[in-house]
Amino acid sequence: xxxxxxxxxxxxxxxxxxxxxxxxxxxxxxxxxFYRDDSMVAKLGCPLTAVTxxxxxxxxxxxxxxxxxxxxxxxxxxxxxxxxxxxxxPSESPKAEDLELFILPAHAYCRIKRKVWHMAPFALGDxxxxxxxxxxxxxxxHDCFVKELxxxxxxxx
Numbered sequence: 001x002x003x004x005x006x007x008x009x010x011x012x013x014x015x016x017x018x019x020x021x022x023x024x025x026x027x028x029x030x031x032x033x034f035y036r037d038d039s040m041v042a043k044l045g046c047p048l049t050a051v052t053x054x055x056x057x058x059x060x061x062x063x064x065x066x067x068x069x070x071x072x073x074x075x076x077x078x079x080x081x082x083x084x085x086x087x088x089x090p091s092e093s094p095k096a097e098d099l100e101l102f103i104l105p106a107h108a109y110c111r112i113k114r115k116v117w118h119m120a121p122f123a124l125g126d127x128x129x130x131x132x133x134x135x136x137x138x139x140x141x142h143d144c145f146v147k148e149l150x151x152x153x154x155x156x157x
Contacts, residue, residue: 001151015089051132061157065148067145069135074111075112081106082104086101103124
């Protein structure tokens with residue numbers, strides 16, 4: 001199945017999680033601004049938080065598997081260039097027709113709700129990109145469920 005990615009906005013991403021940009025932090029134009037603690041990280045569902053660095057290299061634009069977390073929300077972003085990611089509403093297994101593709105703009109972040117299907121983003125262009133993932137420590141060992149898609153999703157930019 002072939003899909004088209006849409007640029008992420010508050011309006012089109014709300015059912016999957018939260019979209020956040022640096023421009024929203026800077027709206028007051030104060031010398032120092034920040035997201036309040038309860039606006040993003042507190043939604044993860046755990047009092048402990050790990051900040052990890054993520055690198056994504058260019059790879060074929062084909063989605064073959066997806067993951068979700070039962071009890072954990074995930075935040076990622078901050079990449080130096082745009083990336084493409086997929087998400088899907090909670091279901092027994094991910095199906096190509098139910099997943100949506102989003103372009104997460106450079107330096108923006110998104111919070112993915114519990115049980116929403118997702119996986120690491122795809123780098124656009126020809127260089128490795130670096131971002132940040134925020135999760136409770138060791139989520140991948142006890143609250144990460146990965147499933148193969150029945151039908152791969154390919155996409156173009």
